[in-house]
Amino acid sequence: MQPRESKTCPQCGAQVPDIDGPVHAYVPSSPGCWMTFGELQADEMQRFRYPPAHRLVVDAYMAQHPGDGTDRRDRQSVFVHLVGLYAVLEQGIPAERVSDVFRRVLRNVNDFPILRRSSGPGPVTVNHLVGARNLADYQQRAEQWAGAVWQSWSAHHDIVRHAFATDTKPWRYALAPQKWSAERRAVN
Numbered sequence: 516m517q518p519r520e521s522k523t524c525p526q527c528g529a530q531v532p533d534i535d536g537p538v539h540a541y542v543p544s545s546p547g548c549w550m551t552f553g554e555l556q557a558d559e560m561q562r563f564r565y566p567p568a569h570r571l572v573v574d575a576y577m578a579q580h581p582g583d584g585t586d587r588r589d590r591q592s593v594f595v596h597l598v599g600l601y602a603v604l605e606q607g608i609p610a611e612r613v614s615d616v617f618r619r620v621l622r623n624v625n626d627f628p629i630l631r632r633s634s635g636p637g638p639v640t641v642n643h644l645v646g647a648r649n650l651a652d653y654q655q656r657a658e659q660w661a662g663a664v665w666q667s668w669s670a671h672h673d674i675v676r677h678a679f680a681t682d683t684k685p686w687r688y689a690l691a692p693q694k695w696s697a698e699r700r701a702v703n
């Protein structure tokens with residue numbers, strides 16, 4: 516097989532094959548990064564049959580590839596996948612219950628704030644998951660990746676935690692953070 520040229524994915528910084536190909540409608544990864552993610556999921560399915568780590572893998576990838584926020588689906592995607600990372604990593608919610616968390620958080624939400632990373636995409640990318648030796652290794656690598664992605668969004672941890680903890684409309688924080696803080700103090 517011919518060795519493929521590589522290029523850097525503009526969103527996550529991974530070195531990925533420099534190819535033309537399909538990408539997700541509103542997830543601005545490079546085609547090579549999207550292909551790598553697709554191959555990873557196919558390999559995961561074949562070897563591990565949708566393990567609990569699948570949840571972290573999807574949430575980490577999506578949260579590491581935010582768009583510019585002009586598309587509502589993009590804003591919702593980043594927000595919801597950050598909620599997923601938080602639920603598993605910090606709350607210890609079992610992976611199979613995270614979709615229930617999503618439903619609860621989304622229940623009254625009509626729109627989402629544009630969240631921007633204050634620093635880069637973090638030091639771990641989809642490439643870290645490629646070539647896991649076994650299921651335990653895959654789980655460990657997924658946790659390392661997800662943890663790094665969650666940290667890269669540290670500027671917005673509070674809004675995600677708040678959305679998880681209450682039914683309060685979380686986008687209000689972005690629109691009026693002082694008002695939100697005052698309300699939270701009043702509740703506490």
Ligand SMILES: [Zn+2]
Nearest residue numbers: 524527544548
């Ligand atoms: Zn990427």
